[in-house]
Amino acid sequence: MVRSDARENRARILAAAREALSADGGASMNQIAQRAGVGAGTLYRNFPTREALALAVYQDEVARITGAVPDLLARMPPLEALRHWTADLVEAMRRKHGLGDALSPGAHQAISEQSYGPVVAAITAILNAGKKDGTIRADADPGDFLQLTGALWRAASGPEDRSPRMLALILDGLRTPPQR
Numbered sequence: 001m002v003r004s005d006a007r008e009n010r011a012r013i014l015a016a017a018r019e020a021l022s023a024d025g026g027a028s029m030n031q032i033a034q035r036a037g038v039g040a041g042t043l044y045r046n047f048p049t050r051e052a053l054a055l056a057v058y059q060d061e062v063a064r065i066t067g068a069v070p071d072l073l074a075r076m077p078p079l080e081a082l083r084h085w086t087a088d089l090v091e092a093m094r095r096k097h098g099l100g101d102a103l104s105p106g107a108h109q110a111i112s113e114q115s116y117g118p119v120v121a122a123i124t125a126i127l128n129a130g131k132k133d134g135t136i137r138a139d140a141d142p143g144d145f146l147q148l149t150g151a152l153w154r155a156a157s158g159p160e161d162r163s164p165r166m167l168a169l170i171l172d173g174l175r176t177p178p179q180r
Contacts, residue, residue: 010046012036017057022095029053051107061092062115066122078130079171085126086149089119090163093153120146130174137176145170 016036020027029050033043047053065088072081123142130136148170152163 009036009038009042013038013043013046013053014057014060017053018061018095021054021057051104055107055111058111058115061095062118065089065092066118069122069125073126073129077135078126078133079135079174082123082126082130082136082174083167083171085122086152086167087164089149090152090167094157127174134176136174140174145174 013032013036017027017032020032020035029043030040032053033040036043043053047056065085068085068088069081072085075081076084120142123145127136127140127142127145131138131140149167152166152170155161155163155166157163
């Protein structure tokens with residue numbers, strides 16, 4: 001059983017690392033400890049290496065995103081839930097590039113493989129809800145959707161961010177065609 005202060009320290013370290021590594025993939029462990037308001041010993045006790053910290057940040061982000069699906073589906077129709085969920089995924093993938101700088105190629109590959117299953121499962125849950133209520137076409141495939149959305153996080157962000165328009169096109173393609 002982990003003490004509540006230790007859990008809070010770990011959560012603060014992960015939040016500080018997420019911000020620091022997203023902004024600057026070269027942020028040092030000391031900078032992250034300072035940002036989290038913990039000592040270096042506390043940081044290294046939780047995360048013995050910079051790569052271990054970056055992996056934990058990435059895993060935490062995947063868990064947060066995939067865990068949001070039930071709440072989104074409880075609050076909104078499946079296509080709208082998919083729009084919100086995908087926008088969150090796009091932002092996370094854009095932030096991931098800073099985290100990627102902190103990972104070795106092998107660790108980057110491993111975490112990508114680990115996250116694929118949970119991400120596809122989250123997409124499957126949303127697509128199945130839409131298929132059930134008739135708003136999403138029966139042949140919608142989660143792997144296809146994930147591959148299409150890969151273009152969204154590669155699109156430049158900022159004032160000319162094309163990803164919302166591109167996502168609208170993808171979602172329009174998922175709608176059940178009108179009966180003729």
